[in-house]
Amino acid sequence: MTADAQRAQNLTDLLRADADTLIGTWVDTVAALLRGRSTKKELEGDFKELFAALLPLVGNDGKSIAGPEFADLRALLEEYSRGRVRAGFTPSETASSVFALKRVVFDLTENSDDPLMFRQLMAFSGLLDALGLLTFESYAQAREEIIREQSEQLLELTTPVVKVWEGVLAVPLVGTLDSARTQVVMEKLLEALVETGSEHAIIDITGVFAVDTQVAQHLLKTVVAARLMGAECIVSGIRPQIAQTIVALGIEFGDIVTKASLADALRHALRKEGVDVVRRETV
Amino acid sequence: MERVPILKIGGVLLVSIQIDLQDQSVLALQEDLAEKISSTGAHGVVIDISAVEIVDSFIGRMFATIASISRLFDADTVVVGMRPAVAITLVELGLTLGGVRTALDLERGMKILGQLGRGRES
Numbered sequence: 001m002t003a004d005a006q007r008a009q010n011l012t013d014l015l016r017a018d019a020d021t022l023i024g025t026w027v028d029t030v031a032a033l034l035r036g037r038s039t040k041k042e043l044e045g046d047f048k049e050l051f052a053a054l055l056p057l058v059g060n061d062g063k064s065i066a067g068p069e070f071a072d073l074r075a076l077l078e079e080y081s082r083g084r085v086r087a088g089f090t091p092s093e094t095a096s097s098v099f100a101l102k103r104v105v106f107d108l109t110e111n112s113d114d115p116l117m118f119r120q121l122m123a124f125s126g127l128l129d130a131l132g133l134l135t136f137e138s139y140a141q142a143r144e145e146i147i148r149e150q151s152e153q154l155l156e157l158t159t160p161v162v163k164v165w166e167g168v169l170a171v172p173l174v175g176t177l178d179s180a181r182t183q184v185v186m187e188k189l190l191e192a193l194v195e196t197g198s199e200h201a202i203i204d205i206t207g208v209f210a211v212d213t214q215v216a217q218h219l220l221k222t223v224v225a226a227r228l229m230g231a232e233c234i235v236s237g238i239r240p241q242i243a244q245t246i247v248a249l250g251i252e253f254g255d256i257v258t259k260a261s262l263a264d265a266l267r268h269a270l271r272k273e274g275v276d277v278v279r280r281e282t283v
Numbered sequence: 284m285e286r287v288p289i290l291k292i293g294g295v296l297l298v299s300i301q302i303d304l305q306d307q308s309v310l311a312l313q314e315d316l317a318e319k320i321s322s323t324g325a326h327g328v329v330i331d332i333s334a335v336e337i338v339d340s341f342i343g344r345m346f347a348t349i350a351s352i353s354r355l356f357d358a359d360t361v362v363v364g365m366r367p368a369v370a371i372t373l374v375e376l377g378l379t380l381g382g383v384r385t386a387l388d389l390e391r392g393m394k395i396l397g398q399l400g401r402g403r404e405s
Binding site: 186187190191193194197198199221224225226227228229230231 | 392
């Protein structure tokens, strides 16, 4: 009786003694939960590390998991959660795999009616709850990082300045224009004008599906700024619906040259550059 | 106070601004330039601002003022080498420099003045 009671008194010892069985059951439970989308081997590797980090902290009830003694465990769990995000698991599935350990441990201590053990179990359960929430948090964080990276990449991808002829640059704009993007376009274009010494720039908005007053204002500012530097901008590819919007909004393009298509704009720019495009005479 | 030198090349006066402009130097430049155009009978003025990184509305207005002064002496003004950041600032300030010609660099500016000069003779 005494030996048994002492053994039951300490949850940490109990967990340590049955570590392998516990991890085995834990892996089985989670593998069933994820329906084969993660191999048992992977899970076993992850859970062994987690369990090893968790074990010394079980008796630490009442302490916040933000404390320094939890640093290793937090790092491990964040890493695990991050990996799950990239692999496309939902946050519930990630958190459930942590909560699954609770059931496994409860099953193990089911037969014990020791009040001390019950208290320890409550603390352990609270600890796991906190860890589960932590996976949620790092999941959201990882998601946010991905989104931020993507929007930065998008910004770079969608604003190329290309040289179409000696002295003629073109900026094909695609997608939705907002103030931030128009600002980037404006700066890139002006820099490119100086770098290449081009006197003409074509801003092609064939791929733009909506223009509001603010965007139009930015476009006009770009054109005026280019003019201040001694270069001319041509706006081409205005869609019929956008043309209607522009007129309805009362936006004045003034003496800015606008052309229906990029080809027309290029021809106009070439003529201004003093280049004639002539069809070769066929014999 | 630093003064901006005014150089004469043929019938063109070249003003190359290499210093941080103070309001005093701007006023002095306007006076000097008026004096110089009147004494040399130049037909064109080139203001090179490729070294200017910061502008305010006062400097922005200087270009328009110089252009108006030169016009009184029947000389054309070309501002050359404006940096993108300066151009953006001027646009944000609402200064579009109407009546002032601009060019990407000094060479192109001289070419524009040459064309205008030829138009004058014919």
